[in-house]
Amino acid sequence: MNPKYQDILYEEIMSICPEDDIDVTYDHIRQMPYLEMVLNETMRLISTVALVGRKLRKDMILKDGLFLAEGTNIVLDLFHLHRSKKIWGPNVMEFNPDNFLSTNMKNKNPYSFIPFTKGIRNCVGWRYAMFSMQILLVHIIKEYEIKTKWKLDDLHYKMKITIAYHNNPEIEFLYRNKNLTK
Ligand code: HEM
Numbered sequence: 123m124n125p126k127y128q129d130i131l132y133e134e135i136m137s138i139c140p141e142d143d144i145d146v147t148y149d150h151i152r153q154m155p156y157l158e159m160v161l162n163e164t165m166r167l168i169s170t171v172a173l174v175g176r177k178l179r180k181d182m183i184l185k186d187g188l189f190l191a192e193g194t195n196i197v198l199d200l201f202h203l204h205r206s207k208k209i210w211g212p213n214v215m216e217f218n219p220d221n222f223l224s225t226n227m228k229n230k231n232p233y234s235f236i237p238f239t240k241g242i243r244n245c246v247g248w249r250y251a252m253f254s255m256q257i258l259l260v261h262i263i264k265e266y267e268i269k270t271k272w273k274l275d276d277l278h279y280k281m282k283i284t285i286a287y288h289n290n291p292e293i294e295f296l297y298r299n300k301n302l303t304k
Pocket residue numbers: 170171174175237238239240242243244245246247248250251
């Protein structure tokens with residue numbers, strides 16, 4: 123879907139882990155900032171957890187004056203928060219890992235991007251999940267070039283707590299090693 127960014131990621135991975143059959147460590151991952159940017163941008167456009175619920179334990183008044191009474195059930199819509207033009211600008215629907223460059227993030231509200239939420243009830247598996255996805259992606263991208271004719275707009279989602287697709291994209295995994303076949 124985004125071959126240009128896949129190539130940049132491949133270059134980064136090969137510069138840090140060029141060997142075959144490598145055990146990817148935390149130390150390798152630390153040296154791959156683009157890998158984290160790619161994963162963050164993916165979770166921005168397709169929030170793994172789309173909705174998070176809360177029940178208010180006391181009355182609350184939001185910044186814009188809206189009064190919310192104790193006991194109110196609230197749904198936080200992370201999916202649309204991460205696609206808000208107000209926060210991410212006019213190109214919000216374009217996949218671009220540069221959104222997560224520190225220069226582009228520094229003036230954003232820290233709650234602009236919360237795929238694992240924040241605060242005392244945030245995801246306990248946050249770091250484990252990130253590290254697992256990073257290691258997995260290093261192995262996949264080292265081995266395969268991923269191709270699809272599908273565009274982001276072709277994807278349709280089921281708004282459950284965790285996101286699901288109505289339609290499944292057709293994806294090709296091409297061996298990078300030309301001596302091997304599919
Ligand atoms: C991409 C992967 C993942 C995402 C995006 C994700 C996201 C989230 C989110 C948004 C919540 C709700 C937090 C809230 O209510 O404020 C949550 C809760 C939780 N997650 Fe994850 N999660 C992921 C993977 C994992 C993994 C791998 C584990 C366990 C190893 C895990 C364990 C938990 C637990 C136990 C909670 C409940 C925390 C609580 O209510 O105190 N998550 N996660």
